[in-house]
Amino acid sequence: MSQEVGTVPDTGLRIKTEVKAREAGAAEIRDADIVIKHVNLSYGENHVLHDITMDIEDRRVSALIGPSGCGKSTLLRCFNRMNDLIDDVRISGTIKVKGLDVNAAATDVIEVRRRVGMVFQKSNPFPKSIYENVVYGLRIAGINDKATLDEACERSLKGAALWDEVKDRLNESGLGLSGGQMQRLCIARAIAVEPEIVLMDEPCSSLDPIATVKIEELIYDLKAKYTIVIVTHNLQQAARVSDRTAFFWLGRLVEYGPTADMFTKPREKLTEDYITGRFG
Amino acid sequence: MERHHFEDELQVLKQRLLGMGALVEDRVHQAVTALIERRLGLAEQIAGGDQEVNELQIEIDDRCLKLLALQQPMATDLRLITAAMKINADLERIGDQAVNIAQNVIKILPQPPLRPTIDIPRMAQITQSMTRDSLDAFVKKDAVLARKVLKRDDEVDQLKDQVFRVLLTYMMADPGTIERALSLILISRNLERIADHATNIAEDVIFLVEAKDVRHHHEERVTP
Numbered sequence: 001m002s003q004e005v006g007t008v009p010d011t012g013l014r015i016k017t018e019v020k021a022r023e024a025g026a027a028e029i030r031d032a033d034i035v036i037k038h039v040n041l042s043y044g045e046n047h048v049l050h051d052i053t054m055d056i057e058d059r060r061v062s063a064l065i066g067p068s069g070c071g072k073s074t075l076l077r078c079f080n081r082m083n084d085l086i087d088d089v090r091i092s093g094t095i096k097v098k099g100l101d102v103n104a105a106a107t108d109v110i111e112v113r114r115r116v117g118m119v120f121q122k123s124n125p126f127p128k129s130i131y132e133n134v135v136y137g138l139r140i141a142g143i144n145d146k147a148t149l150d151e152a153c154e155r156s157l158k159g160a161a162l163w164d165e166v167k168d169r170l171n172e173s174g175l176g177l178s179g180g181q182m183q184r185l186c187i188a189r190a191i192a193v194e195p196e197i198v199l200m201d202e203p204c205s206s207l208d209p210i211a212t213v214k215i216e217e218l219i220y221d222l223k224a225k226y227t228i229v230i231v232t233h234n235l236q237q238a239a240r241v242s243d244r245t246a247f248f249w250l251g252r253l254v255e256y257g258p259t260a261d262m263f264t265k266p267r268e269k270l271t272e273d274y275i276t277g278r279f280g
Numbered sequence: 281m282e283r284h285h286f287e288d289e290l291q292v293l294k295q296r297l298l299g300m301g302a303l304v305e306d307r308v309h310q311a312v313t314a315l316i317e318r319r320l321g322l323a324e325q326i327a328g329g330d331q332e333v334n335e336l337q338i339e340i341d342d343r344c345l346k347l348l349a350l351q352q353p354m355a356t357d358l359r360l361i362t363a364a365m366k367i368n369a370d371l372e373r374i375g376d377q378a379v380n381i382a383q384n385v386i387k388i389l390p391q392p393p394l395r396p397t398i399d400i401p402r403m404a405q406i407t408q409s410m411t412r413d414s415l416d417a418f419v420k421k422d423a424v425l426a427r428k429v430l431k432r433d434d435e436v437d438q439l440k441d442q443v444f445r446v447l448l449t450y451m452m453a454d455p456g457t458i459e460r461a462l463s464l465i466l467i468s469r470n471l472e473r474i475a476d477h478a479t480n481i482a483e484d485v486i487f488l489v490e491a492k493d494v495r496h497h498h499e500e501r502v503t504p
Binding site: 210213214216217220236239240259260263264 | 284345
């Protein structure tokens, strides 16, 4: 089906692209951790996601890219019901995380958020010690056994490549760390509850290049255990870290495929124009 | 230390490239051995084709393209990848020349050997050593070794001219030798082409190591 996608901001050209609401070649993906079918989302009158259908592959890094306002962060927040926090949101279609329909009435949203962790653009450690930051999720789940918490804390901080830097000062405030360390602390906190999926919304936007490299290397290690979905406005970052890339434009999924293909031979002209910096 | 993933990919690229270099060197060596020892079977084997070399070329170019697109290499990394793409092309052409030598050997062997053909084994020896040294220079990032390779190219060119002159006199003296002489002249040209490709590789190594483009006498080729 052919739909007018929208106006290119600078030149006023109308770009007509065949926007296929497609599953990204279901044959190519082995295990789909998140199955998204015909998702539409509106904020009040504002229809921001149009008929999104795609699968997020198990234990791979999937990147969502596109210009500001294209809907990528909105879609990301659908995976762990964070859009619940916004007034007047209407959503249709289905999102299943490992078979669990996240929007079903019977679904426990707390359980969803345990299984689908999130790391934000601006790292937000609690005003607590490093140790308490990491084990917070376990404590509120009712786990208070010191040995269990100690093990979880060490495991998570190691998993977030932060253990060596903080192991001798776990009782110090989490706010006393550098920007990159705080972000890794947030990652440790997210993985402490042993999620299956970790969502990252522009995780490196407020970090310097060296801290960014550390996080990117960490993402590469994390995917051995977790499915990762990352929203980034940094195309080069998407190219470096992800296995699959989804390109969004004005709330529509334009193209979704293996990252190597997206950046060497995209199928859609819109994708090519965006990736080569011709607009957006 | 950081960017392990990228570092690993670069190592794999280098390994594949050097694997191709070793394969191609070996094929040249076998083609030359087939000539000197007059071994038809060996010549036929090499002339049969270099599928493996061709597949490596495609794989290496694909790796380089992906590294450029996905990793945004800069400085030495960038020069390494562009050098790898060029060296890849030169290695594939060296492989083609090995096939050509073998095909020419097949034409010569049915008849008695022309002699002396001492210059050709000498050309072959220098050419092979240039190829090996240019790849060594790449592995060791040794611009000094690469420059030595460049210097030897003149000797190969002179030998090629010498071979031509000697074989010309043979042909003039005895037309019965023309077929064999022409094949030998072609072989000397194949070897000279291999040496040219080895100098291209050496030039690429110098660019990789020093960021200097020494092609076409752009710079003083001979270190003072």
